[in-house]
Amino acid sequence: MLTLLGLGCMIGNFGNLVYAEQTNSGGISLEKDNSMGRIPDFKKGNLTPISDQNPEIVIFDYLNTNKESYQLGSKKAEDSFDITQITKDPVTHFTIVRLQQRYEGVPIWGYTQVAHISEQGVLKVFSGDIAPNLDQFHSLQVTRKIDETKAIEIAQKDLNMQVTYEENPTSMPYIYLQNGKPIPVYMVHLNFLDPEPGNYYYFIDVQNGNIVDKYNTINSTSVTDRKVPMVGTNTMGTGKGIWGDVKSLPITLLENKYYLQDTTRGAMIVTYDAKNRLQVPGIIWSSITNVFNQSYDAAAVDAHYYTGITYDYYKNTFNRNSYNNSGAALYSTVHYGKNYNNAFWNGSRMVYGDGDGHTFTSFSGGLDVVGHELTHAITETTSNLIYRKESGALNEAISDIFGVLIKQYQNRNIDWEPGKDISVSRNQAMRSMSNPTKYGDPDHYSKRYIGANDNGGVHTNSSIINKAAYLLANGGTHYGVTVNGIGTDKMGAIYYRANIAYFTESTNFSQARVRLIQAANDLYGGSSSEVTAVKASFDAVGIQ
Structure with missing residues (x-):
């Protein structure tokens, strides 16, 4: 089975899932009940x-x-x-x-x-x-009995793993609300890729050193690549992807070598080879000719080409200049690990495994997968949706949505099944947005996963939002609710706007509904058919 590792990871093994049977209720309101x-x-x-x-x-x-x-x-x-x-x-x-x-x-x-x-x-x-009313809580009037160093030691002991850190562990004071009670904590951040990818957040009580909470995500915000861009001649090359298709590649010629470095988009797009090790970035991909046709080249060819397509989609559709809208360089590393069945965004680059060769092939071979990972980077620099529970599922859904929209942008048939192009059989996907139950995922809020695995079901409950987005684009009747579709372009515009302009770190599904309605209002007017369709799409999946 495949194991979920964190943010940007496409797939997971959830064990014995626990699902809700009740529905959420209540209409849209500008007021929100919370525990405080x-x-x-x-x-x-x-x-x-x-x-x-x-x-x-x-x-x-x-x-x-x-x-x-x-x-x-x-x-x-x-x-x-x-x-x-x-x-x-x-x-x-x-x-x-x-x-x-x-x-x-x-x-x-x-x-x-x-x-x-x-x-x-x-x-x-x-x-x-x-x-x-935080000043009413006596729990905040405490003397710290452990320091930052001790908090890191506590987290490392609990991790119980010999790791090679991508960045030094950090510890920062935070206030963490647990069941409505504010607790002064140190937030400890442990980021590593060896022996397996991990990006852990620990919340350590400053009074007694107890672990208040912890979770793992691949969302490192401070890993940086210090390699200086190579100054050479911009030129073009070609290469074959994992399915043998020939692609044109913007590359760089320097001292009689051709490098997978594209300086025509944003700051640059660079593709690296991890050589089946667990360290990144690896080495910049190069060849003595401008033709990258060897079988080992295929994963790099796809990563380089599809990253360019993804950049073009966001630039041409939303005038967004790379993930941070300031032309940030786009780094990809392929051939990560051996038979590694996943892909992820780690805060500075996209990382792709080669797959196990039985179920999945190279993860960079799917344009929707590459688009999914880079969309995580956009979310990280805008709404920064916390990768847990409903906000994390919303994070995953946004990446799925734009993964398939980017695939459509390249004039491919939109199949609404993320990951199908990296399936060895080419007929098995990771999820279905049109019919989530095809792969055992919920298609209605009443069927949502309520257990603790997968950071509270981020890859499972994302299917509920995916279904709403599918209905918004295509229309249909679901659980007795009819939605009049508005097309993929308008659906994408609404979800993009909500993510960059209205979602915040803790946005849940009900809040997402309100904010998506507002985004549609901004774009098409409050009495528009688009606003009506957004409301109906969420009615259809039981989110009020």
Whole structure:
């Protein structure tokens, strides 16, 4: 069986799955019940008057005016929130501001917000979970009895594995909410690829050293590739992919060698060879000719070519310049490990295994797989959806959605079955977006997985959102609800906008519904058939 490893990993083994039988209920509301009290998690309208103040002041004035509604206690908003990102919205020309909630200067894990301010200085949207009344909790008034170094030691002991770190372990103070109770913790980050990929987050109680929580994801945000781009001559080459198809490749000629380095897109696209070892980046792929036709070349040819197609899709469709919208270099490593049955994004590069040769072949041989991994990078630099439970399943679904849309962009038939092109038989996929139950995944919220495996079912429950997206694009009747399809282009535009403009780290399925409706409203108008279709698509999968 195949084993799930983390963010960007395409497949997993979930053992004895536990599924829900009940449905969620209740209509869309601007108010949200949480374990710490009822507070708004999405508000829109003219929330503030016209102002010539900068966006930060507009937001802080709004929060200070509405302290009671958000249950912020005695603290000023300026002392409770940090501005983490400011961007310009290409659709509305509003300023989009992302925030991180803090208490006494310490960030609160998973509590981020996003605000939209019009060109007239009016706050139009405020979205995201807020932890209320933190100053009422005596648990925050503690003396730290362990330090950062001890917290790392505790995490390493629990890991119980000899690893080669990709980056030095780190430990940072956070506040972690457990069942509504805030606990001061150290967040320990352990990132490694050998003996197997791991990117662990541990939350260690500062009082007693207990492990409050832990989970594994392949989402390293600080691994960097320090290789200097080769300065040579841009030229073209050709190569054969894993299925023998010939592809044109932008490459670099330097000192009588041809390298898989494309400097015509963003900063550059570079493809590396791990030589079946567990270290990355490996060495830059090269040849003495500009023809890459050897069987060992095939995985690199596909990775290089499909990364370029993925870059082109986002640039030509959304005017997005690489995953960070600032032209970041795109690195791929192929031939990772031996018979490694997976692919993942590790925070700095796409990494592809060769497959076991029985079920799957090289994972870089699927354009939808390459698009899936690079979309994880976009999510990481925008909404940064936490890779657990519903936010993690939403993260996975977004990557599946854009994987198939990128495949369609290259004028291929859209089959709605991620991973089919890397199946040895070419008739078995990892998931089905049109019929999730084909591979044992839920197609309705009432059937969702509620166990602890797979970070709370990120690869299983993603199928519920996948089905909603499929219905939104194609239409159909599901569980007695009829959806009028709006086509793949509009579906993609709505999901892209929601991810970059409205989703926050902890967005769950119900919140995603509200934010996708708002994205459709922005693009097509509040009374449009597109907004109606978004609502119906979520009705059809039982998400209210």
